[in-house]
Amino acid sequence: MSSTPTSGRTGTADTTGRATERTPNRWIILAGGILVQLAIGGVYAWSTFAKAFQSPDSALRLSKVEAAIPFELCIGMIFVGAFLGGRIQDRRGPRVVALTGVVIYAIGILLSSFARDAGQLWLLILGYGLISGFGLGLAYIVPIAMLQKWFPDKAGLITGLAVGGFGFGAVLTSPVAQSLIGNDKVHPAAPFLPLGIAYLVAGVIGAMTFANPPKGYRPPGAPDPALATEKAPGTTPAAAATPARGGATEPVGTVALQRDFSQAEALRTPQWYLLTAILTLSVTAGISLISVAASAASDVAGYSAAAAASLVGLMGLFNGGGRILWGWVSDRIGKMLAFVAILAIQGLCLIALPHASSVAVFAILSAVIYTCYGGGFGTMPSTAGKFFGVSNAGGIYGLMLIGWSIGGVAGPLIASALIGSSKNYTMAFTVVGIIALVGAVVPFITKAPQKPSALDDRPSPSV
Numbered sequence: 001m002s003s004t005p006t007s008g009r010t011g012t013a014d015t016t017g018r019a020t021e022r023t024p025n026r027w028i029i030l031a032g033g034i035l036v037q038l039a040i041g042g043v044y045a046w047s048t049f050a051k052a053f054q055s056p057d058s059a060l061r062l063s064k065v066e067a068a069i070p071f072e073l074c075i076g077m078i079f080v081g082a083f084l085g086g087r088i089q090d091r092r093g094p095r096v097v098a099l100t101g102v103v104i105y106a107i108g109i110l111l112s113s114f115a116r117d118a119g120q121l122w123l124l125i126l127g128y129g130l131i132s133g134f135g136l137g138l139a140y141i142v143p144i145a146m147l148q149k150w151f152p153d154k155a156g157l158i159t160g161l162a163v164g165g166f167g168f169g170a171v172l173t174s175p176v177a178q179s180l181i182g183n184d185k186v187h188p189a190a191p192f193l194p195l196g197i198a199y200l201v202a203g204v205i206g207a208m209t210f211a212n213p214p215k216g217y218r219p220p221g222a223p224d225p226a227l228a229t230e231k232a233p234g235t236t237p238a239a240a241a242t243p244a245r246g247g248a249t250e251p252v253g254t255v256a257l258q259r260d261f262s263q264a265e266a267l268r269t270p271q272w273y274l275l276t277a278i279l280t281l282s283v284t285a286g287i288s289l290i291s292v293a294a295s296a297a298s299d300v301a302g303y304s305a306a307a308a309a310s311l312v313g314l315m316g317l318f319n320g321g322g323r324i325l326w327g328w329v330s331d332r333i334g335k336m337l338a339f340v341a342i343l344a345i346q347g348l349c350l351i352a353l354p355h356a357s358s359v360a361v362f363a364i365l366s367a368v369i370y371t372c373y374g375g376g377f378g379t380m381p382s383t384a385g386k387f388f389g390v391s392n393a394g395g396i397y398g399l400m401l402i403g404w405s406i407g408g409v410a411g412p413l414i415a416s417a418l419i420g421s422s423k424n425y426t427m428a429f430t431v432v433g434i435i436a437l438v439g440a441v442v443p444f445i446t447k448a449p450q451k452p453s454a455l456d457d458r459p460s461p462s463v
Contacts, residue, residue: 024211026150026219030158032209033143034165036098039203040105040136041169042195044316046071046128047294048174048309052181052188054295059117059186064419066121068291068412070112073129074136075287075408079401081137086145086398087263090391094146094210101139102203108132109196115189124189137401139203140166142210144381145394149213155385160327160378167320167374174313178306259452260389266396271387274446276403278339279380281439283407284414285346286373288432289353289366290319291412292419299423300354301362311363318370326375327382335383338375339443346372347436354425377404387448 050067053060081101089097108131115123143162151158173195180191266272289296297303297311330338349365349372356362384397411432418428 023214023217024209026213029150029209029211030147030161032206033147033162035206036102036139036143036203037162037165038169038172039102039199039206040139041166041316041320042173042199043071043074043132043136044167044170044290044319045173045177045312046074047291048177048181048312049188050291051294051298051305051308052185055185055188057185058188060115060121060189061118062121064292064295064416064421068416069121070124070129071291072409072412073125074133076405077130077133078137078140078408079399079405081134081139082141082398082401082404083137083395084398085138086141086394086396089142089145089394093212094142095207098139098142098207098210099204101135101137101142102200102207104135105132105139106135106196106200106203108135109192109199113189113192113196116187128192139207141394141398141401142207144397145390146210146212148381148385148390148393149217151219152390153219155382155390156327156331156379157324158327159381159385160324163377163381164320164323164374166377167318167323167370168316170316170319171313172316174309174316178309178313260391261396261449261452263392263395263399265452266388266392267399269449271446271449272396272400274442275380275384275387276400278343278439278442278446279376279400279403280407280410281436281442282339282342282346282373282376283404284411285343285350285407285432285436285439286369286376286411287408288411288415288428289350289369290315290373292415293366296353296425297362297366300425301357301359303359303362311366314363315366315370318367319374322371322374323378325371325378327378329375330379330382335379335386336443336446338379339383340440342372342375342379343436343440343443347433347440350429350433350436354429389451 050062050071052058053062053067054064085097085101108127111127111131112124115121115127144159147158147162148155177191177195180194181188184190261269293312293315294305294308297308298305303311326338326342346369349369353362353365353369356365380400381393381397384400385393388396414432415428418431419425
């Protein structure tokens, strides 16, 4: 007798008639994933703090380059956390990894709140950069890998929703941070204390809902993946047989079920490196604006400090919305075509941005850039799942996030170095825009790899 895969959220019975454990509601788990991402997504409000740290009123009195260092380190540490978190999640489950991640992230934010006097940049580097960045990576990878297993029927849209919460984090944090900074302009790091507490509470509540689906789970109406063979397109069953691996035979016109890649197998394909390059290019382009968004709004288009902070918060809507939009679009037009558009549009808008002296035009161009930047994160998880399978998604996509770290360091460094004290936004955004336009060629040469056969009885190496 064959077993019936679990679907929906009702309990099932095993072959002895005993009730099995009730399947969790996948929509509640999705809500928990979005809550975790909202909590850790406050990292994107950094430009609001960076501008305040450079203010003459601030006791820290940081330069533009100094103010970029904690954010760059935070983004750089994400890969380390995501790499370890992905591997542990694939083996131990999602809840413990997510809980650990949000606690570490909150500790780093809380520590940053004590950077109040000149010479205490090191507290921001340690707390916001190293500790929070590591915790962020641990927590970030968990819902992305987990939700693909719960929603194989809506992979692009659901991962877009999950990482969309990350983008929306700045929408909530930026205006709150600006208000708190206004209460004590001398110590602009002080708001990290109440924010860190809020992140901790929200993150723990969300992470407590996390669980992997039961073995054999598939949602109602989804095709049965347990079938060993399927008819090949354009063929009919035949009585003749062809030799298979090990001397066995299988009917002509059938295709053996393919299995997912292991992490080591994925790393041996050129596709893994091409996808990572695409993510790196998209991050470099978008984050070059995100890291200086508040100051660019003021210097290029004449926004006031309060208006620039409001713009940063508003742009978080487009960052989050872009993850959902492009995740949905990529399911329909194809993953690689979506990435061509994401990179090309970012490049063109970046080149135009420093010439947008109009408040409205600057906001529109920024919104498009944020939308496409978010779209890279909304589209890549389901692309990796489509290319390599979801069984080891935590480890495989967790490693891909080195592209986020590389781009997250390169983009702000390029932007801040080229902008400099002369505020040369034209040079900075033109250079990064050209990089994005050239990078739009990469998706054209990226094709899905041939998946390993389930009949391959050789042990799959792991790393």
